[in-house]
Amino acid sequence: MALETIDAAAKRGVLALQDYVVLSARALGDLFRRPFYREDIFMQADIIGVGSLPIVILTGFFLGGVLALQSASTLQQFGAAAFTGQLVSFSMIKEIGPVVTALMVSGRNASGMASELGSMIVTEQIDAMRALGTDPLKKLVMPRIVATVVMLFFLVIISDAVGICGGGFVSVLMLGQDASQYLHLSYQSLEFPDILQGLVKPVFFGFIIATIGCYYGMKTRGGTQGVGRSTTQAVVWSSILIIVCDFMVSRFMIGIFGR
Amino acid sequence: MSGMHGGANGATPPDPSAEPVVVFEDVSIGFEQKPVLENISFRVHPGEMRVLLGPAGVGKSVLLKLVNGLLRPDSGRIFVFGKEISAMREEDLFELRGSIGTVFQEGALFDSLTVRDNVGYRLMEEHLPDEEITARATEALRFVELEHTLDKFPSELSGGMRRRVAIARAIVTNPRLILYDSPTGGLDPITSTTIIELVMKQRDVSHTSSLVVTHRLQDAFVLAMHRFDRARNGMVPLPEHQTDPNTSFLMLHQGHLVFDGSTKELVHSSDPFIREYIS
Numbered sequence: 001m002a003l004e005t006i007d008a009a010a011k012r013g014v015l016a017l018q019d020y021v022v023l024s025a026r027a028l029g030d031l032f033r034r035p036f037y038r039e040d041i042f043m044q045a046d047i048i049g050v051g052s053l054p055i056v057i058l059t060g061f062f063l064g065g066v067l068a069l070q071s072a073s074t075l076q077q078f079g080a081a082a083f084t085g086q087l088v089s090f091s092m093i094k095e096i097g098p099v100v101t102a103l104m105v106s107g108r109n110a111s112g113m114a115s116e117l118g119s120m121i122v123t124e125q126i127d128a129m130r131a132l133g134t135d136p137l138k139k140l141v142m143p144r145i146v147a148t149v150v151m152l153f154f155l156v157i158i159s160d161a162v163g164i165c166g167g168g169f170v171s172v173l174m175l176g177q178d179a180s181q182y183l184h185l186s187y188q189s190l191e192f193p194d195i196l197q198g199l200v201k202p203v204f205f206g207f208i209i210a211t212i213g214c215y216y217g218m219k220t221r222g223g224t225q226g227v228g229r230s231t232t233q234a235v236v237w238s239s240i241l242i243i244v245c246d247f248m249v250s251r252f253m254i255g256i257f258g259r
Numbered sequence: 260m261s262g263m264h265g266g267a268n269g270a271t272p273p274d275p276s277a278e279p280v281v282v283f284e285d286v287s288i289g290f291e292q293k294p295v296l297e298n299i300s301f302r303v304h305p306g307e308m309r310v311l312l313g314p315a316g317v318g319k320s321v322l323l324k325l326v327n328g329l330l331r332p333d334s335g336r337i338f339v340f341g342k343e344i345s346a347m348r349e350e351d352l353f354e355l356r357g358s359i360g361t362v363f364q365e366g367a368l369f370d371s372l373t374v375r376d377n378v379g380y381r382l383m384e385e386h387l388p389d390e391e392i393t394a395r396a397t398e399a400l401r402f403v404e405l406e407h408t409l410d411k412f413p414s415e416l417s418g419g420m421r422r423r424v425a426i427a428r429a430i431v432t433n434p435r436l437i438l439y440d441s442p443t444g445g446l447d448p449i450t451s452t453t454i455i456e457l458v459m460k461q462r463d464v465s466h467t468s469s470l471v472v473t474h475r476l477q478d479a480f481v482l483a484m485h486r487f488d489r490a491r492n493g494m495v496p497l498p499e500h501q502t503d504p505n506t507s508f509l510m511l512h513q514g515h516l517v518f519d520g521s522t523k524e525l526v527h528s529s530d531p532f533i534r535e536y537i538s
Contacts, residue, residue, distance in 0.1 A: 033350075035384070127329055128367035132381050132428075133356045135349070 016219075023218065024211045027141040040143035048109050048144070049151030053158070055104050060092075060159035063100055064166030067091055072175050081175070085182035086189045088167035089160075093190065093198040097160040099246050102205035105152055106238040110213035113144055114234035117217025118227040126218070141218070145210040152206035153199065160198060193257035197250065204245050212238040277305050278341055280436050280468040281326055286335030286345075288321060295321050297514045298335070303436070306466045306505055310479045312518075312536070313511035319472040320364065322511070323438050326470060327359045328352040340435065357381065360429030360437040360467075364444055366421040368413040368428070374400070375409045378427045399427040403457055419450030426457050430465070437461060437469040443478050455481050456494050462505065463487040476537060482506055483522040510536070 071087045117140060120126045126136050164186055171177040216234040220226045281303035288296050295318040303309050313319050324330040325337060328344045337345045339359070344352060368377045376383065379396040387395075393409075400406040403423035413421055422442060429437055439458060443451035455478050461467055463486055473479055483506045485494040497503065502522040510518035510525075512532050518525060528534065 123370070124363045124365065124367035125369055127324070128361070128363055128369070130329055130353075131327055131356055131359070131361040131363075132384070133353045134380075134384055135353055 019219065020211065020215050023137065023141065023215050024145075024207075027137050027145055027211070027214070030135070030138040030142040031146070033138070035138070037139055037143050040139065041146050044143045044147035045151050047112075048105070048147050049155060052105050052108055052151070052155060055108065056101050056155045056159050057162050059100055059104055060097065060162035061166035061169075063096055064088055064092055064163030064168075065170040067096065067163070068167035068170040068175070072171065072177075081177065082181055083185060084171050084175070084177060085164075085167065085184070085186040088171075089164050089186040089190060090194065092160050092163040092167070094194055095246070095250075097163055098156050098198055098201035098205060099242065101156045101159040102152060102202065102209065102242045103239055105148070105155065105206075106209045106213075106242060107235055109148065110209045110216075110234040110238040111231045113210065113213030114217040114220070114230045115227055117214060118220030118230040121218065121220045122223050122227060136218070141210075141214045144214055145207065148210035149203055149206035152202040152209070156198065156202040191259070193253065193259050196257075197253045200253065201246060201249050204249060205242050208241045208245060209238050212241065279304050279338070280307075280340060281470070282336075282338040283325075284336045284338075286325060286332045286337055288318075288325065288330060288332050294514055296325075296511075299511075299516050300335075301509055301516060301519050303468055303470060305435075305468055308462050308469045308471060308482065308503075308506045309509055310482060310506060311470060311472045311509045311511065312476065312479060313474065314536075315474055317511045318514060319474070319511060320440050323361075323440050323470060323472055326436075326438055327356055327361055357432060358435045360432070360434035362422070362425045362429045362437070362439045362442050364440045366413070366425040368421055368424060370413050372412075373409070374405070374411050374413070374416070374424050377413065377424060378431050380428065381432050395431055396427075399431040400424070402430065402460070403427045417450075419446050419453060422446065422450075422454055423457065426454070426461075430461060430467075433465070435468060437467050439469060439471040439473075441472055441474070443473065443475055451475070451478065452481070456487070458482065459485060459494050460487045462503075464489065466505075479508065480522075483508075 067088045068084050071091075072081050072084045075081045075083055075087070117126070120129075120140075126140075129136050129139065168179065168182050168186075171182050172179045213234045216230040216237070220230040222229070279302040283299050283301050286296060286299045287294065299322065301309070311319050311322065321330060325332055326339065328339075328347065328349075332345050335345070336343055339355065342355065344355065347355070369380065372380070375393060375396050378399050379392040382392045382395060397406050397409060400409065403426050405420060405423050405427065408416060408420065408424070413424070416424065426442070442454050442458060446454065458469070458471060459482055462469060462482075471479075471482065481494075483502045485496050486503060487493070488495045507521050508518060508525045509516060510533060517530060518528060518533055525533065525537065528537075
């Protein structure tokens, strides 16, 4: 009996993975097939990118600030408080900026995608779209993937910049450090692999957010309760996968560049 | 097979030698290892209206979704306009669906689009000029007498109006086949009559082939025993003992097609289930 349960759960898991891979692959393939929904990509970019800007700026600024606060107090014990800027920029660009921005965007947009597409599923709007001769993967999923990947890339850059400014604000105005020294160390110690790592991650994270949000939306069953369930699962799984992916990309890039 | 007194409304019975619009050959489908439809075979000829009857949950909507390829059969073959859709790729089906209009159970209008954009959706996908889209959407809406709702959103319309907009959306491209999934489900009797009149109008004015799913026997018999009078812009009853020659019936029971025939054959069936259903 227990074996049967494990067997059924394993099959469900494999089937879900298969469906997810097929959905992602087909949506990516749609990038190269006509019609190309350019307007939908711009509309999604506006919703996902511009719409997420306030939360990204706010979280980025305060994260940079708290990083400066915490690191300055530790560094001071070793007489190295001047390196606060370096630590803030390193942390923001390589880890905190991409991961926290992705988690914020995931909370806002993976849930939005899952609930929007899920509602369309339960009200037969997706079937209506197919019946009207439109491929929902091309019209709804592909633009969300493109928009999320592109916009998250720029949101992370903004978050990094605002975070470093937040750290600077705390270091200079609250901890009394020298502004020129803070900024100088912030960028002087950065090298190409650090920047690359910070810019590669949002591409993966954006893909995860959009595909997981759309996957759970398109797989919604069971009315409004099902929409709620899909929304929750989309946020939970995209958050988990972002952190797992972060570890893997970091390990891979450290393996290649040695830092 | 269908109609015992043709020509009542100037209509002629469908020509059985003409290539059928829809052919089902031994089609079966199931979900989670439970069979829903088993060995279903029937045909829809050009200009013919087939009314699909059966109790709720018997698989009527599933059958309709098989016709436009929204679902694929587990076994058997389905031909639409002579093409085997059960063997077609999804990408190829999108083109074919342009010739099929579908009216969903609850209308399934896009709630973020206006009535004009809902009705003209397919035309927008074809990148037609805005003026042409508006003109054709207005024309389709005039058919359902809702041309004044062009700029409204579906949420601003009543249930019956939404259903009429869904009919306008289905006919805007002049499809060769229309699928109606319980077009009167959940509507009050007066609104239901309006919708049935529109379905009849499409049958008698445009002579479009159609499959009408319903569990309301009353609607089915109204379709079989009335015709649309253009002069009066409404339906009128056919003379006594006459039925529409283009309207015939299919009935599902426990996943099987238990009836395929004319109104007269349905009324005089000796099958205990059919007798109980129509009594």
